Amino acid sequence: MDATVATRLFRGVARxxxxxxxxxxxxxxxxxxxRPTDSPHARxxxxxxxxxxxxxxxxxxxxxxSSDWFEFPGTLAVDPILGGLGNFDENVLDDPTGKYxxxxxxxxxxxxxxxxxxxLDGRAPALDTPVVGSFRERKGTxxxxxxxxxxxxKVRTTYTPLTVGNAQWTQAFSADGGATWEVNWIMDxxxx
Amino acid sequence: xxxxxxxxxxxGAHDFDFFFGSWKVRHRRxxxxxxxxxxxxxxxxxxxVRPILAGLGNFDENVIGLPQGxxxxxxxxxxxxxxxxxxxxxxxxxNPKFDTPMVGRFRxxxxxxxxxxxxxxxxxxxRFLWTHEGTQSARWEQAFSPDRGLTWETNWVMDFARV
Numbered sequence: 201m202d203a204t205v206a207t208r209l210f211r212g213v214a215r216x217x218x219x220x221x222x223x224x225x226x227x228x229x230x231x232x233x234x235r236p237t238d239s240p241h242a243r244x245x246x247x248x249x250x251x252x253x254x255x256x257x258x259x260x261x262x263x264x265x266s267s268d269w270f271e272f273p274g275t276l277a278v279d280p281i282l283g284g285l286g287n288f289d290e291n292v293l294d295d296p297t298g299k300y301x302x303x304x305x306x307x308x309x310x311x312x313x314x315x316x317x318x319x320l321d322g323r324a325p326a327l328d329t330p331v332v333g334s335f336r337e338r339k340g341t342x343x344x345x346x347x348x349x350x351x352x353x354k355v356r357t358t359y360t361p362l363t364v365g366n367a368q369w370t371q372a373f374s375a376d377g378g379a380t381w382e383v384n385w386i387m388d389x390x391x392x
Numbered sequence: 393x394x395x396x397x398x399x400x401x402x403x404g405a406h407d408f409d410f411f412f413g414s415w416k417v418r419h420r421r422x423x424x425x426x427x428x429x430x431x432x433x434x435x436x437x438x439x440x441v442r443p444i445l446a447g448l449g450n451f452d453e454n455v456i457g458l459p460q461g462x463x464x465x466x467x468x469x470x471x472x473x474x475x476x477x478x479x480x481x482x483x484x485x486x487n488p489k490f491d492t493p494m495v496g497r498f499r500x501x502x503x504x505x506x507x508x509x510x511x512x513x514x515x516x517x518x519r520f521l522w523t524h525e526g527t528q529s530a531r532w533e534q535a536f537s538p539d540r541g542l543t544w545e546t547n548w549v550m551d552f553a554r555v
Contacts, residue, residue: 281464283464285485285488286483286485303451309488311487316489320444322448325470327481
C-alpha cells in the first residue's frame, strides 16, 4: 500500500478521527470519505504550485459605482500540503497603504468534491468563511456569503490558468443575490 | 519588511517561536479513549514548523508514522492580539476540513488550549498542554474530559526532539 492510499484509509488517531472512526465502524468500514484523490478536481490547483510575480489591480471603492482602480506589485509562493489534497500560500502585497502578508489555505473536500479557500490577512488574522467551489473547463469559481458595510453580499472568486507561465485571479461582490457582479480585485500571476 | 519586524509584535505572538524548524516526534497514543484503557501505541513521526502572517501565526506539516501506514496532517495557529489568545486548527490530511479550534495561551511556561467536542455522542472537553525546554525539546499532550474538566484522561503525547 503506498503512502497516499494509507493516508486515505487509516483512521483513529487524532481527536477528530475518533469520531470519524466511530462513524466508520458503524457504517461497516472506511467509506466515501476514504477515496479523495480519484477525482480530477483533487488536482485542480496543481497549476498554481510554485513562485509567481503578481500584478494587483484593485477598485478603490467597492459597490459604490467606482471606476477608479489602483495598481501595485506583489509576490505569491504556493506549496502543496497534505500529500496534494491542499495547498498553502504566502502573499506579499506591496499595497501603497502599507506592505503586508496574507495567506491562502486551500483544502479539497473528498466528500463534496469541492475546494474551500480561506484568506488570512496578516493585518487582522482570523479564519473567516471560506469561498467554496470547483473548476469547470479550466476555470475555478468559488462563492461565499458575506457582508459588506452592514449589508449581505455574495463573494465570487475565480482562478484561470492562462498559459504555463500565466494565470489570473479575480474577486467580485454582488449586492443583489448574485444577479449582478462588480469585480473589485484582479491579480495577474506571472511565473517568477 | 516592516510588518515582519519582531519588535512590533505583541509578546504573546512569540509563544510558539521555540517550535519553529524541524523535529522528530515520538508519539504515544492511548488505544481507546475514555473507557479506562491502559494500552498505549508508540510510533514515530516528523514535523516542520514555520512562521506565517509576519509573526502572528505559524503553520506546521506533520507526517504521522502510524504502524498501519503514515498519514499527513497540518496545524494552523493564529495569534489574536486583542484577546491575547491563540487558536489552533488541526487539519487531518485524510479528510481535510476545519473543526472548532482549540483556544488558549501560555502561562508560567505551560500552554493550555481548550475546546468543546463530542465523542461518540457525548459532549467532552478537549485540552492541549504544551511545554518545552528552550528550543531543543518540547511536549504536547492531549486529554479528554467527560465531566466538564473535573477529571482528565491523557490519550496522546508527542515528544519533540530536534532533528
